[in-house]
Amino acid sequence: MKVLVTGGAGFIGSHTVLALQEAGHQTVVVDNLGNGHRDAVLAGEFHNVDIRNTTELAALISRSGVEAVIHFAAFIEAGVSVREPLRFFDNNVGGSVSLLEAMRQTGLGTLVFSSTAAIFGNPQSLPITEDAPTAPTNPYGESKLFVERLLADCEAAFGLRHVALRYFNAAGADPLARLGERHDPETHIIPLALAAALGVGPPLTLFGDDYPTPDGTCLRDYVHVTDLAAAHLCALAHLAAGGPSRAFNIGTGQGFSVRDVIAAVEAVTGRTVPLVRGSRRPGDPAALVASNARATRELGWSPRFVELKDMVAHAFAFQQARRALSDL
Ligand SMILES: NC(=O)c1ccc[n+]([C@@H]2O[C@H](COP(=O)([O-])OP(=O)(O)OC[C@H]3O[C@@H](n4cnc5c(N)ncnc54)[C@H](O)[C@@H]3O)[C@@H](O)[C@H]2O)c1
Known part of the structure; x- marks a missing residue:
């Protein structure tokens, strides 16, 4: 086609x-x-x-x-x-x-x-x-x-x-690191947390840790x-x-918290993510988790990469590949 x-x-x-x-x-x-x-x-x-x-x-x-x-x-x-x-x-x-x-x-x-x-x-x-x-x-x-x-x-x-x-x-990013996330300015948590951990970006702001979720931070799918x-x-x-x-x-049907993302970034990079506590952002729901039952049933779609650490590892590999290119 x-x-x-x-x-x-x-x-x-x-x-x-x-x-x-x-x-x-x-x-x-x-x-x-x-x-x-x-x-x-x-x-x-x-x-x-x-x-x-x-x-x-x-x-x-x-x-x-x-x-x-x-x-x-x-x-x-x-x-x-x-x-x-x-x-x-x-x-x-x-x-x-x-x-x-x-x-x-x-x-x-x-x-x-x-x-x-x-x-x-x-x-x-x-x-x-x-x-x-x-x-x-x-x-x-x-x-x-x-x-x-x-x-x-x-x-x-x-x-x-x-x-x-x-x-x-x-x-995440292409598992072979050919492509990845390059938003400018970046507002998505995984690239921001990676940049913070590597010291190439500001500390990560935690927008609220008093939500009614298991660890107080927002859950996202x-x-x-x-x-x-x-x-x-x-x-x-x-x-x-x-x-x-x-x-x-x-979506994958699983919710991960901001603290889960931070833990995954720390595990993948072996570095601490510096944090700044911020207040809740207006309109940010406590939790967003998809039911993907219809997509599974009617489209035959199901996610291959459901582990947060794989998504972080792929995003990290892409960032490293870009950094290596720009150092040439
Ligand atoms: N990133 C997410 O988490 C997410 C979540 C839900 C929905 N979406 C939707 O997915 C789509 C893609 O998101 P993304 O993260 O890849 O964003 P992105 O900004 O990386 O990609 C959008 C692309 O559209 C182009 N574009 C914007 N306006 C245009 C115009 N008028 N004419 C021609 N090109 C134009 C931009 O140059 C850019 O390359 C968007 O519609 C977004 O609303 C994204």
């Missing part, structure tokens, strides 16, 4: 492009490199295009003959979205509207969309199933939920078939980026086989 990947130069997109290529698919990446890296697109076509440019997207779709789209391109920082809601809606919703319009114009009718656990807000019970109430606590989550609803409207209006994958916390990439291939296969439009929660 030939697949258009928006945001394919970013963290999860670049790993998915690699997985698609390794499975024998062809890829056409569209990324404006606002937050992505050209050298993270290890194979296939690359086009420096902003997805809000409908005309250019439609021309590219017609010219390249892609058969499906995986749509990652978005802004991702929930905290920034609170300060800059218009910029987030412009990119995440406006960008999706533009892509969907280009798909409508060209008759391209198959889409896998990057959604998020942030659409659920503070869950009423755990693990979180797909039918749990949605109540985002920030504009980022709102923008993703809005797009999920828009996809259903597009199906009703012009037959768009789609899968929304609601990822929990993406973590960390899912390995290689497993996330595999979920996209399962979603494409589901749609190609005529499966219905559907949303799936993508």
Whole structure:
């Protein structure tokens, strides 16, 4: 299959492009490199295009003959979205509207969309199933939920078939260290804790240690980026086989605390993670853990890397490989 990947130069997109290529698919990446890296697109076509440019997207779709789209391109920082809601809606919703319009114009009718656990807000019970109430606590989550609803409207209006994958916390790196997380600024805990442990970043801030969890710190469901990439291939296969439009929660079903992450980083690096105590961040739920039963049952997806120490070890190996490269 030939697949258009928006945001394919970013963290999860670049790993998915690699997985698609390794499975024998062809890829056409569209990324404006606002937050992505050209050298993270290890194979296939690359086009420096902003997805809000409908005309250019439609021309590219017609010219390249892609058969499906995986749509990652978005802004991702929930905290920034609170300060800059218009910029987030412009990119995440406006960008999706533009892509969907280009798909409508060209008759391209198959889409896998990057959604998020942030659409659920503070869950009423755990693990979180797909039918749990949605109540985002920030504009980022709102923008993703809005797009999920828009996809259903597009199906009703012009037959768009789609899968929304609601990822929990993406973590880890390609196990062969070819790719990894390079957000700038980085806000994700594993790369931040690694940088703190190695003394190449500031001490790690602990945002609240008085949550109603076993050790007082937040519990999150960390899912390995290689497993996330595999979920996209399962979603494409589901749609190609005529499966219905559907949303799936993508996590391992296990919750790890901030202190568990710190312990894993210390075990992997053999160094202490320097800590600073901070207060709770507004809108941070105590615990987010996915039920992946639907994805297992209907997509045949299950995570390969469920140990936190493997996710940390892969992220660490990638950071070390990059550091070795920059020392050359
Ligand atoms: N990282 C996570 O833990 C996580 C969790 C849930 C959902 N998601 C979703 O997964 C997707 C990918 O996340 P990521 O961590 O890889 O982020 P990322 O920032 O590394 O990747 C996003 C990519 O999209 C590109 N992009 C953004 N706006 C664009 C535009 N208008 N036109 C073209 N390219 C554009 C960026 O340059 C970047 O390469 C996002 O949609 C995000 O909301 C991520």
